[in-house]
Amino acid sequence: MGKLCFGVDLxxxxxxxxxxxxxxxxxEDWEIPTRKEEKGAYVIDDIAESILNKITENAxxxxxxxxxxxxxxxxxxxxxxxKGCVNIGWxxxxxxxxxxxxxxxxxxxxxxANVAALGELWQGGGKGNSSLVMVTLGTGVGxxxxxxxxxxxxxxxxxxxxxxxxxxxxxxxTCNCGKKGCLEQVASATGIVKEAKRFLASGNEDSSLxxxxxxxxxxxxxxxxxxxxxxxxxxxxxxxxxGIALGHIACVxxxxxxIIGGGVSKAGGFLIDTITKYYVxxxxxxCKKTPIKLATLGNxxxxxxxxxxxxx
Amino acid sequence: MGKLCFGVDLxxxxxxxxxxxxxxxxxEDWEIPTRKEEKGAYVIDDIAESILNKITENAxxxxxxxxxxxxxxxxxxxxxxxKGCVNIGWxxxxxxxxxxxxxxxxxxxxxxANVAALGELWQGGGKGNSSLVMVTLGTGVGxxxxxxxxxxxxxxxxxxxxxxxxxxxxxxxTCNCGKKGCLEQVASATGIVKEAKRFLASGNEDSSLxxxxxxxxxxxxxxxxxxxxxxxxxxxxxxxxxGIALGHIACVxxxxxxIIGGGVSKAGGFLIDTITKYYVxxxxxxCKKTPIKLATLGNxxxxxxxxxxxxx
Numbered sequence: 064m065g066k067l068c069f070g071v072d073l074x075x076x077x078x079x080x081x082x083x084x085x086x087x088x089x090x091e092d093w094e095i096p097t098r099k100e101e102k103g104a105y106v107i108d109d110i111a112e113s114i115l116n117k118i119t120e121n122a123x124x125x126x127x128x129x130x131x132x133x134x135x136x137x138x139x140x141x142x143x144x145x146k147g148c149v150n151i152g153w154x155x156x157x158x159x160x161x162x163x164x165x166x167x168x169x170x171x172x173x174x175x176a177n178v179a180a181l182g183e184l185w186q187g188g189g190k191g192n193s194s195l196v197m198v199t200l201g202t203g204v205g206x207x208x209x210x211x212x213x214x215x216x217x218x219x220x221x222x223x224x225x226x227x228x229x230x231x232x233x234x235x236x237t238c239n240c241g242k243k244g245c246l247e248q249v250a251s252a253t254g255i256v257k258e259a260k261r262f263l264a265s266g267n268e269d270s271s272l273x274x275x276x277x278x279x280x281x282x283x284x285x286x287x288x289x290x291x292x293x294x295x296x297x298x299x300x301x302x303x304x305x306g307i308a309l310g311h312i313a314c315v316x317x318x319x320x321x322i323i324g325g326g327v328s329k330a331g332g333f334l335i336d337t338i339t340k341y342y343v344x345x346x347x348x349x350c351k352k353t354p355i356k357l358a359t360l361g362n363x364x365x366x367x368x369x370x371x372x373x374x375x
Numbered sequence: 376m377g378k379l380c381f382g383v384d385l386x387x388x389x390x391x392x393x394x395x396x397x398x399x400x401x402x403e404d405w406e407i408p409t410r411k412e413e414k415g416a417y418v419i420d421d422i423a424e425s426i427l428n429k430i431t432e433n434a435x436x437x438x439x440x441x442x443x444x445x446x447x448x449x450x451x452x453x454x455x456x457x458k459g460c461v462n463i464g465w466x467x468x469x470x471x472x473x474x475x476x477x478x479x480x481x482x483x484x485x486x487x488a489n490v491a492a493l494g495e496l497w498q499g500g501g502k503g504n505s506s507l508v509m510v511t512l513g514t515g516v517g518x519x520x521x522x523x524x525x526x527x528x529x530x531x532x533x534x535x536x537x538x539x540x541x542x543x544x545x546x547x548x549t550c551n552c553g554k555k556g557c558l559e560q561v562a563s564a565t566g567i568v569k570e571a572k573r574f575l576a577s578g579n580e581d582s583s584l585x586x587x588x589x590x591x592x593x594x595x596x597x598x599x600x601x602x603x604x605x606x607x608x609x610x611x612x613x614x615x616x617x618g619i620a621l622g623h624i625a626c627v628x629x630x631x632x633x634i635i636g637g638g639v640s641k642a643g644g645f646l647i648d649t650i651t652k653y654y655v656x657x658x659x660x661x662c663k664k665t666p667i668k669l670a671t672l673g674n675x676x677x678x679x680x681x682x683x684x685x686x687x
Contacts, residue, residue: 210522217628222629224626311623
C-alpha cells in the first residue's frame, strides 16, 4: 500500500473524517459526533482516538501515514492556531500542536470554507487547475480562494469572504455583518426567499409562489424554471449580483475557474447559466471565458481539502 | 562589497535602470532611450550593453551580481515570455532567455504594474508587510497584487486589473475595455475631468472650474481643497467608488495594506482621507483597519520591484 493521509472536517454537530491515498482516492469515510461539552475540551481527543482506532482496525502501517489535515469553523493563523470557534465552544486553540501530540503525525489546519475550496481544486469541480475561487451559497454566502495550489487566508483571515462584498447599492436592510448591500443579502438561501417576498409584496402580480406556504430558495428556483415571473425576477437578480461579484474577483485574482457550491447550487445548470450571462457582461475582456462550474464533492469537499493540506 | 543586482523598467520612451544591493539600497540609477525601430529589435541588446558597461565602469565583480530583473509593459507568462508589448513593438518575446544570453546573468521578468507593486512592498509605502494591493491612478487605473511576497499574475495575466472592476452601475459611456461602469471611468485622471465636466454641464451651479480652460485632474483636486462644490462632488464620487472597490478587494485577498500611486495620488492625504471614509463604510468588519497609504517610490517603483524579482 502507498502513502496515506487523514482528512478531518470539524463541524458544530459532527466531525467528518476520511482516509485517503496521497493520490486523492477516498478509501473510507466516517463520522463521529462533535462533543461540545466543557467548551469542546474533548474534541481533539475524540478525533485522535478515532484516527488511531482506524489505523488499528485496518492494520495500517504508521510509516505509511503522511499526516492529518483538519478544517475548522474559524480563522486559522499560519502557525496553526484557531482564533476561536464559536460553534465548538473553543477560544484560541493550537489545534495543529494538540492533534500532533495526540496522534504523533504531522498536522495541518485550515479554515473550513478555504479547505473545501482546496478539496474542489484537488478532486472536485476544479480538478486539473492550479487556481480557483469557490463560492458557497448556503444559509449565508461563503468562499475560498486557492492560488498556485495554496489557500489564501488574508491579513485578517477575511480572504474569500465573498458574501460580504457590498455589491447591492440599493439595499435598505442591514446584513448580519453590520453593513448594507452584501452579496449574501441577495444570493444566500435566506436572501433569495427575502427578495422573492419583496417582489411579491411590491405588487399584485400573479405568482405560483403566493400559494406555497413558507416557500424556500429551492421553491423559487423550481418556479423560475417553470417560468413564474416573480421567481424569474428573483433568480435574475441573484444571478446579476453574483455575475458582478465574480467579475470583480476576476479583476483581482483572475482564477482558472470559479466553482459554485452549497445548498443553493443544487439548482444546477439553470443557476450557472444565469450567473454566466451576467458575468460575461461585467468582467474584464481577458477573463470572459473563465469557466463557472458546479462543485462536485458536496459535503465531502472538506475532508478532501483537509487531506490535501498535508500533502506537498 | 556585498551582493548586487540590476532592476530594469522598460517603458515606451525610456528604459529606467538601477543598480541595487540585495538589501534594497539603490546605489545608482540611470536611463537609456527605448529604441523602437524595427519592432524593438535592439531593445534587449541596448539593455544588456548598458548593464555590462555599468559593470566595467564601476569595476564590479561579476560574481557579486545575483541577476537582472525587468518589468515590461505587457503580460508575462510564468516561463518568462512577454505576450506582446504594443508600446515597444514586440510580439511574443522570450525576454528572460534573451537577456540572460546577452548578459550571462539570471533574469526574471514581470509585468510593469505588478513589478511596481512589488517595489512598493519591498522598499516603498508597503515596506515591512508581506502582502499589498497597489492601485495606480494615472491616465488609466492599474493595479498590482502581491501576496506572501509573490506577485499574483492570474490565469489570463489579468490579476490586479482593478481599473476594470464594474463598480459604476449608472455609467452610460463605454470604457476603453468595451464594458460600461469601470472604476477607471471615474477614478483615472481622464475620468476625473470627464466627471467634473458632467457635473458642470448638468446645471448652472457656480464653480471655479468654469474659469479654468482645459482643467486637469490636479485642478479638480486643488479646487476641491478650496471647497468648490462641483470639485468636491467629483472627488467624493471617485473616493466613493475607490472605497467600494478596495472594500471588494479586501473581501477577496484581504491584504496587509493598500497603496495608492500614480499621478493622481499627488493629491495626497486629501485623496487618502476621502477613499478611507468610504472604504470603512463598505468593507468587511475585520478589514476596516487595513491601512490605505500613499506610494513613496514614484517612478522608481518599477526598478525597485524589478530588482526584487531576482532576489529570493
